[in-house]
Amino acid sequence: MGQQDVAGALATHADGLNGTAMVTAANLPGGESRPELAELSSLAERVKLVLAPVRAPAAYRLKLERDLREVARQRMQGEMQIAEPAPRPEWLIGAAVALVGGIAYLLRSRSRSEHDLSATPQQRSA
Amino acid sequence: MEEQERLLVERARTDPAAFSTLYRMYVDRIYNYTYQRTGSHADAEDLTARTFLKALVHLKTFVFRGVPFSAWLYRIAHNAVVNWYRDQHRHRVVSLDALIVSTRESDRLEDWTAARQDQRALLGALRKLPQERQELLILKFSEGLTNAEIGQVMGRTEGAIKSLYHRTLLELREQLRESGTE
Numbered sequence: 001m002g003q004q005d006v007a008g009a010l011a012t013h014a015d016g017l018n019g020t021a022m023v024t025a026a027n028l029p030g031g032e033s034r035p036e037l038a039e040l041s042s043l044a045e046r047v048k049l050v051l052a053p054v055r056a057p058a059a060y061r062l063k064l065e066r067d068l069r070e071v072a073r074q075r076m077q078g079e080m081q082i083a084e085p086a087p088r089p090e091w092l093i094g095a096a097v098a099l100v101g102g103i104a105y106l107l108r109s110r111s112r113s114e115h116d117l118s119a120t121p122q123q124r125s126a
Numbered sequence: 127m128e129e130q131e132r133l134l135v136e137r138a139r140t141d142p143a144a145f146s147t148l149y150r151m152y153v154d155r156i157y158n159y160t161y162q163r164t165g166s167h168a169d170a171e172d173l174t175a176r177t178f179l180k181a182l183v184h185l186k187t188f189v190f191r192g193v194p195f196s197a198w199l200y201r202i203a204h205n206a207v208v209n210w211y212r213d214q215h216r217h218r219v220v221s222l223d224a225l226i227v228s229t230r231e232s233d234r235l236e237d238w239t240a241a242r243q244d245q246r247a248l249l250g251a252l253r254k255l256p257q258e259r260q261e262l263l264i265l266k267f268s269e270g271l272t273n274a275e276i277g278q279v280m281g282r283t284e285g286a287i288k289s290l291y292h293r294t295l296l297e298l299r300e301q302l303r304e305s306g307t308e
Contacts, residue, residue: 007292011273014291018270040295044267047298050248051268056157056174057167064175065149072142072182 006033013041017048132190139185149178152196155269156203162264163207165253173210177203197278204261204279211257244307251301259294266291 137144156177161170180202181188188198252260258280265276273287280287 003292004289007288010292010295011288014266015272017267018272040292040299043295043299043302046244046248047252047263048267050245050252051162051264053154053158053268053270054161054167055154056171060171061150061153064153064178065146067175068149068178068182069142069146071179072145075182076140076142 006037009033009037010040010044013037014044017045128190128194131195135185135188135190135195145182145185148195152199153178155196156199158268159200159203159264160207162268163260164210169210173203173206176206180206193278194275197275200265200279208257247302247305247307251298251305251307254301255294255297259290259297262287262290262294 131148134144134148138148153174157170157174160173160177161167164170164173177199181199184202188195252263255263261280262276265271265279266273271279273284273291276282277284277287282290
Protein backbone atom coordinates (compact mmCIF):
# COMPACT_ATOMS: atom_id res chain seq x y z
CA MET A 1 0.00 0.00 0.00
CA GLY A 2 1.55 3.32 -1.09
CA GLN A 3 1.45 6.61 0.79
CA GLN A 4 -1.38 7.82 -1.42
CA ASP A 5 -3.44 4.72 -0.64
CA VAL A 6 -2.83 5.15 3.08
CA ALA A 7 -3.88 8.80 2.84
CA GLY A 8 -6.99 7.77 0.91
CA ALA A 9 -7.91 5.07 3.43
CA LEU A 10 -7.47 7.50 6.34
CA ALA A 11 -9.59 10.11 4.58
CA THR A 12 -12.35 7.56 4.03
CA HIS A 13 -12.15 6.51 7.66
CA ALA A 14 -12.48 10.17 8.71
CA ASP A 15 -15.57 10.49 6.49
CA GLY A 16 -16.89 7.42 8.30
CA LEU A 17 -16.38 9.19 11.64
CA ASN A 18 -18.34 12.15 10.31
CA GLY A 19 -21.10 9.85 9.13
CA THR A 20 -20.52 10.53 5.44
CA ALA A 21 -19.05 7.08 4.67
CA MET A 22 -19.63 3.57 5.96
CA VAL A 23 -16.02 2.86 6.94
CA THR A 24 -14.74 2.16 10.43
CA ALA A 25 -11.31 1.20 11.75
CA ALA A 26 -12.48 -2.43 11.72
CA ASN A 27 -12.95 -2.57 7.97
CA LEU A 28 -9.88 -0.65 6.86
CA PRO A 29 -7.92 -2.27 4.05
CA GLY A 30 -5.44 -4.99 5.03
CA GLY A 31 -1.85 -5.51 4.04
CA GLU A 32 1.39 -4.42 5.64
CA SER A 33 0.06 -0.91 6.32
CA ARG A 34 -2.80 -2.22 8.43
CA PRO A 35 -1.15 -1.69 11.88
CA GLU A 36 -0.17 1.85 10.86
CA LEU A 37 -3.65 2.55 9.58
CA ALA A 38 -5.25 1.15 12.72
CA GLU A 39 -3.05 3.31 14.94
CA LEU A 40 -3.66 6.51 12.99
CA SER A 41 -7.39 5.91 12.65
CA SER A 42 -7.62 5.30 16.40
CA LEU A 43 -5.79 8.61 16.95
CA ALA A 44 -8.28 10.30 14.59
CA GLU A 45 -11.17 8.95 16.68
CA ARG A 46 -9.63 10.48 19.81
CA VAL A 47 -9.14 13.81 18.02
CA LYS A 48 -12.80 13.82 17.06
CA LEU A 49 -13.78 13.37 20.71
CA VAL A 50 -11.48 16.17 21.88
CA LEU A 51 -12.85 18.55 19.24
CA ALA A 52 -16.50 17.95 20.09
CA PRO A 53 -18.47 20.92 18.70
CA VAL A 54 -19.95 23.62 20.90
CA ARG A 55 -22.89 25.95 20.23
CA ALA A 56 -23.00 29.70 20.70
CA PRO A 57 -24.95 30.71 23.85
CA ALA A 58 -28.56 31.59 22.95
CA ALA A 59 -28.45 35.08 24.52
CA TYR A 60 -25.28 35.90 22.63
CA ARG A 61 -26.75 34.64 19.35
CA LEU A 62 -29.84 36.82 19.72
CA LYS A 63 -27.92 39.91 20.74
CA LEU A 64 -25.47 39.62 17.87
CA GLU A 65 -28.32 39.12 15.42
CA ARG A 66 -30.03 42.30 16.69
CA ASP A 67 -26.77 44.26 16.48
CA LEU A 68 -26.07 43.05 12.94
CA ARG A 69 -29.59 43.90 11.82
CA GLU A 70 -29.16 47.41 13.15
CA VAL A 71 -25.81 47.81 11.38
CA ALA A 72 -27.34 46.46 8.16
CA ARG A 73 -30.30 48.83 8.46
CA GLN A 74 -28.05 51.84 9.05
CA ARG A 75 -25.77 50.91 6.17
CA MET A 76 -28.67 50.49 3.79
CA GLN A 77 -30.16 53.81 4.88
CA GLY A 78 -26.81 55.51 4.32
CA GLU A 79 -26.45 53.96 0.88
CA MET A 80 -29.95 55.04 -0.09
CA GLN A 81 -29.09 58.64 0.81
CA ILE A 82 -25.91 58.47 -1.21
CA ALA A 83 -27.67 56.76 -4.09
CA GLU A 84 -30.41 59.41 -4.37
CA PRO A 85 -30.17 61.05 -7.82
CA ALA A 86 -28.63 64.53 -7.91
CA PRO A 87 -31.42 67.16 -8.06
CA ARG A 88 -29.95 68.83 -11.19
CA PRO A 89 -27.42 67.80 -13.73
CA GLU A 90 -23.99 69.38 -13.38
CA TRP A 91 -24.26 71.44 -16.55
CA LEU A 92 -27.43 73.05 -15.20
CA ILE A 93 -25.66 74.10 -12.00
CA GLY A 94 -22.79 75.49 -14.08
CA ALA A 95 -25.20 77.42 -16.26
CA ALA A 96 -27.00 78.82 -13.21
CA VAL A 97 -23.70 79.98 -11.70
CA ALA A 98 -22.72 81.61 -15.01
CA LEU A 99 -26.13 83.28 -15.25
CA VAL A 100 -25.93 84.68 -11.72
CA GLY A 101 -22.41 85.93 -12.45
CA GLY A 102 -23.57 87.57 -15.69
CA ILE A 103 -26.47 89.30 -13.98
CA ALA A 104 -24.20 90.53 -11.20
CA TYR A 105 -21.76 91.87 -13.76
CA LEU A 106 -24.53 93.66 -15.70
CA LEU A 107 -26.00 95.23 -12.54
CA ARG A 108 -22.60 96.38 -11.44
CA SER A 109 -21.72 97.96 -14.77
CA ARG A 110 -25.15 99.56 -14.96
CA SER A 111 -24.89 101.10 -11.52
CA ARG A 112 -21.39 102.33 -12.37
CA SER A 113 -22.57 104.07 -15.56
CA GLU A 114 -25.51 105.62 -13.67
CA HIS A 115 -23.09 106.84 -11.05
CA ASP A 116 -20.87 108.29 -13.77
CA LEU A 117 -23.81 110.12 -15.37
CA SER A 118 -25.08 111.59 -12.10
CA ALA A 119 -21.66 112.87 -11.04
CA THR A 120 -20.62 116.56 -11.57
CA PRO A 121 -17.75 117.30 -14.01
CA GLN A 122 -15.50 118.08 -11.01
CA GLN A 123 -16.35 114.78 -9.38
CA ARG A 124 -15.78 112.97 -12.67
CA SER A 125 -12.37 114.60 -13.18
CA ALA A 126 -11.47 113.89 -9.54
CA MET B 127 -29.40 24.17 -1.85
CA GLU B 128 -26.56 26.09 -3.44
CA GLU B 129 -29.01 27.93 -5.69
CA GLN B 130 -31.18 28.79 -2.67
CA GLU B 131 -28.14 30.10 -0.83
CA ARG B 132 -27.09 32.13 -3.87
CA LEU B 133 -30.51 33.78 -3.99
CA LEU B 134 -30.39 34.42 -0.25
CA VAL B 135 -27.00 36.10 -0.56
CA GLU B 136 -28.34 38.23 -3.43
CA ARG B 137 -31.27 39.32 -1.26
CA ALA B 138 -29.05 39.92 1.78
CA ARG B 139 -27.22 42.65 -0.11
CA THR B 140 -30.30 44.86 0.20
CA ASP B 141 -32.45 43.16 2.84
CA PRO B 142 -31.29 42.92 6.49
CA ALA B 143 -33.80 40.13 7.14
CA ALA B 144 -32.14 37.94 4.50
CA PHE B 145 -28.77 38.57 6.12
CA SER B 146 -30.29 37.45 9.43
CA THR B 147 -31.30 34.18 7.79
CA LEU B 148 -27.74 33.62 6.60
CA TYR B 149 -26.50 34.52 10.07
CA ARG B 150 -28.78 31.96 11.74
CA MET B 151 -27.62 29.30 9.27
CA TYR B 152 -23.96 29.76 10.11
CA VAL B 153 -23.55 31.38 13.52
CA ASP B 154 -23.07 28.11 15.41
CA ARG B 155 -20.56 26.81 12.89
CA ILE B 156 -18.47 29.99 12.97
CA TYR B 157 -18.71 30.18 16.75
CA ASN B 158 -17.55 26.57 17.06
CA TYR B 159 -14.72 27.13 14.59
CA THR B 160 -13.39 30.17 16.45
CA TYR B 161 -13.84 28.44 19.81
CA GLN B 162 -11.87 25.39 18.67
CA ARG B 163 -9.15 27.65 17.31
CA THR B 164 -8.83 29.76 20.47
CA GLY B 165 -10.13 27.56 23.31
CA SER B 166 -11.94 30.53 24.83
CA HIS B 167 -15.66 31.36 24.77
CA ALA B 168 -14.99 35.08 25.24
CA ASP B 169 -12.63 35.15 22.26
CA ALA B 170 -15.02 33.02 20.20
CA GLU B 171 -17.78 35.56 20.85
CA ASP B 172 -15.54 38.42 19.81
CA LEU B 173 -14.25 36.67 16.68
CA THR B 174 -17.71 35.48 15.63
CA ALA B 175 -19.02 39.03 15.85
CA ARG B 176 -16.05 40.32 13.83
CA THR B 177 -16.57 37.63 11.20
CA PHE B 178 -20.24 38.43 10.61
CA LEU B 179 -19.69 42.17 10.72
CA LYS B 180 -17.00 41.86 8.07
CA ALA B 181 -19.22 39.59 6.01
CA LEU B 182 -22.02 42.15 6.21
CA VAL B 183 -19.76 45.01 5.17
CA HIS B 184 -18.15 43.09 2.31
CA LEU B 185 -21.19 41.13 1.13
CA LYS B 186 -21.35 43.19 -2.06
CA THR B 187 -17.88 41.96 -3.03
CA PHE B 188 -18.78 38.28 -2.64
CA VAL B 189 -19.37 36.42 -5.90
CA PHE B 190 -20.20 32.75 -6.40
CA ARG B 191 -17.23 31.49 -8.39
CA GLY B 192 -17.08 27.89 -7.31
CA VAL B 193 -16.65 28.90 -3.66
CA PRO B 194 -19.79 28.64 -1.54
CA PHE B 195 -20.81 31.33 0.91
CA SER B 196 -19.86 29.11 3.87
CA ALA B 197 -16.27 28.75 2.59
CA TRP B 198 -16.08 32.53 2.23
CA LEU B 199 -17.28 32.92 5.84
CA TYR B 200 -14.72 30.42 7.13
CA ARG B 201 -12.00 32.34 5.33
CA ILE B 202 -13.06 35.54 7.05
CA ALA B 203 -13.12 33.71 10.39
CA HIS B 204 -9.71 32.22 9.66
CA ASN B 205 -8.26 35.68 8.99
CA ALA B 206 -9.84 36.97 12.19
CA VAL B 207 -8.20 34.12 14.13
CA VAL B 208 -4.83 34.77 12.49
CA ASN B 209 -5.06 38.44 13.54
CA TRP B 210 -6.11 37.33 17.02
CA TYR B 211 -3.02 35.12 17.33
CA ARG B 212 -0.83 37.95 16.08
CA ASP B 213 -2.27 40.31 18.68
CA GLN B 214 -1.91 37.69 21.41
CA HIS B 215 1.77 37.36 20.61
CA ARG B 216 2.17 41.12 20.45
CA HIS B 217 0.54 41.81 23.79
CA ARG B 218 1.57 38.83 25.90
CA VAL B 219 5.07 37.73 26.72
CA VAL B 220 4.54 34.28 28.19
CA SER B 221 5.67 30.86 27.08
CA LEU B 222 3.52 29.02 24.59
CA ASP B 223 2.92 26.16 26.99
CA ALA B 224 1.83 28.52 29.72
CA LEU B 225 -0.45 30.23 27.27
CA ILE B 226 -2.02 26.94 26.27
CA VAL B 227 -2.68 25.78 29.80
CA SER B 228 -3.45 28.98 31.63
CA THR B 229 -5.46 31.07 29.22
CA ARG B 230 -6.53 29.65 25.91
CA GLU B 231 -7.74 26.34 27.18
CA SER B 232 -9.17 27.41 30.50
CA ASP B 233 -12.75 27.45 29.22
CA ARG B 234 -12.38 24.17 27.47
CA LEU B 235 -10.94 22.43 30.50
CA GLU B 236 -13.84 23.75 32.54
CA ASP B 237 -16.14 22.33 29.88
CA TRP B 238 -14.66 18.94 30.52
CA THR B 239 -15.92 18.39 34.01
CA ALA B 240 -14.11 15.08 34.12
CA ALA B 241 -11.20 16.07 31.92
CA ARG B 242 -9.01 13.07 31.47
CA GLN B 243 -5.27 13.27 31.39
CA ASP B 244 -4.99 11.80 27.92
CA GLN B 245 -7.47 14.31 26.52
CA ARG B 246 -5.39 17.12 27.98
CA ALA B 247 -2.25 15.64 26.49
CA LEU B 248 -3.90 15.23 23.11
CA LEU B 249 -5.15 18.79 23.16
CA GLY B 250 -1.69 20.02 24.13
CA ALA B 251 -0.20 18.11 21.19
CA LEU B 252 -2.88 19.47 18.86
CA ARG B 253 -1.98 23.00 19.88
CA LYS B 254 1.63 22.43 18.99
CA LEU B 255 0.76 21.58 15.41
CA PRO B 256 1.19 24.29 12.77
CA GLN B 257 -1.90 26.50 12.43
CA GLU B 258 -2.79 25.05 9.05
CA ARG B 259 -2.88 21.50 10.44
CA GLN B 260 -4.93 22.54 13.46
CA GLU B 261 -7.35 24.19 11.10
CA LEU B 262 -7.64 21.06 8.99
CA LEU B 263 -8.49 18.87 12.00
CA ILE B 264 -11.03 21.39 13.30
CA LEU B 265 -12.74 21.72 9.92
CA LYS B 266 -12.80 17.96 9.50
CA PHE B 267 -13.78 16.74 12.95
CA SER B 268 -15.45 19.65 14.70
CA GLU B 269 -17.16 21.23 11.71
CA GLY B 270 -17.72 17.93 9.90
CA LEU B 271 -16.68 19.24 6.48
CA THR B 272 -15.75 16.93 3.61
CA ASN B 273 -12.29 17.03 2.07
CA ALA B 274 -13.68 18.90 -0.92
CA GLU B 275 -15.26 21.54 1.35
CA ILE B 276 -12.06 21.87 3.37
CA GLY B 277 -10.21 22.32 0.10
CA GLN B 278 -12.51 25.22 -0.79
CA VAL B 279 -11.88 26.90 2.56
CA MET B 280 -8.13 26.37 2.53
CA GLY B 281 -7.65 26.97 -1.19
CA ARG B 282 -6.30 23.47 -1.95
CA THR B 283 -7.33 20.47 -3.96
CA GLU B 284 -9.13 17.53 -2.39
CA GLY B 285 -6.08 15.32 -2.98
CA ALA B 286 -3.84 17.84 -1.23
CA ILE B 287 -6.18 17.85 1.77
CA LYS B 288 -6.09 14.04 2.02
CA SER B 289 -2.34 14.11 1.92
CA LEU B 290 -2.14 16.92 4.48
CA TYR B 291 -4.51 14.99 6.76
CA HIS B 292 -2.22 11.95 6.65
CA ARG B 293 0.86 14.06 7.44
CA THR B 294 -1.04 15.81 10.23
CA LEU B 295 -1.91 12.53 11.94
CA LEU B 296 1.71 11.39 11.65
CA GLU B 297 2.95 14.63 13.19
CA LEU B 298 0.37 14.47 15.95
CA ARG B 299 1.43 10.93 16.82
CA GLU B 300 5.03 12.13 16.88
CA GLN B 301 4.14 14.99 19.24
CA LEU B 302 2.43 12.56 21.60
CA ARG B 303 5.39 10.21 21.54
CA GLU B 304 7.78 13.05 22.28
CA SER B 305 5.68 14.17 25.22
CA GLY B 306 5.72 10.59 26.51
CA THR B 307 1.97 10.16 26.48
CA GLU B 308 1.89 7.49 23.78
